[in-house]
Amino acid sequence: MKIALLGYGRMGRAIEEIATERGHKIVLKISEDIDTYDLDKSEIDVAIDFSVPKAAFKNITTCFKHNIPVVSGTTGWLNDYEKAVNLCKEQGNCGFIYASNFSIGVNVFFELNEKLASMMKSLDEYSVEIEEIHHTKKLDAPSGTAITLAQQIIAKNPRLKDWQLDHPEKNEIPIYAKRIDDVHGTHTVSYKSSIDDIEIMHTAHSRKGFAKGAVIAAEWLKDKKGVFTMKDALSGILNSSEE
Incomplete structure (x- = not known):
């Protein structure tokens, strides 16, 4: 799977490590704002956004415009969450998962x-x-x-x-x-x-739990269309615990 990392701080680096261990390739790494990059859907299977609050909405919706599914764990931008959800639905050809915590x-x-x-x-x-x-x-x-x-x-x-x-x-x-x-x-x-x-x-003892969950969510979201939750992505794991 080809992954774009939107936000390359401590969480971004932890996600890169886990994704590489799981056989994926990081094809794009940006620090905060996606504006200056020409996104190519053929080169990106999914984007994982752990940027900063001021950049998150633009990062996410720019990916939607290019039909790139997005997993986002950035917090502090949720006043615009419903707008992002509506844009994803209007676009109709991409997927979106936001979670406050992917662990x-x-x-x-x-x-x-x-x-x-x-x-x-x-x-x-x-x-x-x-x-x-x-x-x-x-x-x-x-x-x-x-x-x-x-x-x-x-x-x-x-x-x-x-x-x-x-x-x-x-x-x-x-x-x-x-x-x-x-x-x-x-x-x-x-x-x-x-x-x-x-x-x-x-x-939490390290960032690895959050990073692993984000990569698992990205694996699940690839090729799906619509707005989902982390509970959807982990449904097999969580449901099996109830048996």
């Missing part, structure tokens, strides 16, 4: 989070909060993963209306974001009461 372990964590939220929704004595810890060079806060966790909980619990960074109002989930050197990503969902606490946590 297989985190996607299992998402499944656990939804299950726990369903179990806790009627237990009014528990309050819920989310903490995320990342390295100091992460540009956005809270993380996209923390936002996804909050959105999953809100969808299961009608008492909760929204999430808020640090200072929640009533019926909002607090998200606490910490930035510490050399932390690849730790997410904790806590339900607390005067009697006891219940917590689930995911801790």
Whole structure:
């Protein structure tokens, strides 16, 4: 498979390593903005975007115009997500997956989070909060993963209306974001009461989990048309765990 890397920072280099190990070829590497490159669909099977928020929308939609499917893990640009989805659908000849986190372990964590939220929704004595810890060079806060966790909980619990960074109002989930050197990503969902606490946590030890998941998503997306999720790409893995 011929892959274009849109964003060649630490994640881009980790993806290159995993993709090469899996027998793929990196045919294009750009740092941020795709504008100056002439994309050729015959030379690119799929693009993987881990760029920066200001460049992500343009990178993604430029690929759509050239019928190149895109896997994107860039966070901090989601105000334009629906526009990107609509453009992909209008184009009609390319595929798109966006995920806040491509790690297989985190996607299992998402499944656990939804299950726990369903179990806790009627237990009014528990309050819920989310903490995320990342390295100091992460540009956005809270993380996209923390936002996804909050959105999953809100969808299961009608008492909760929204999430808020640090200072929640009533019926909002607090998200606490910490930035510490050399932390690849730790997410904790806590339900607390005067009697006891219940917590689930995911801790990443390196970027390899995120990189591997992104490459697996790209392998799955190649030659598909439409808008998909990481859950679609991992459906075989996640469904087999329920048997």
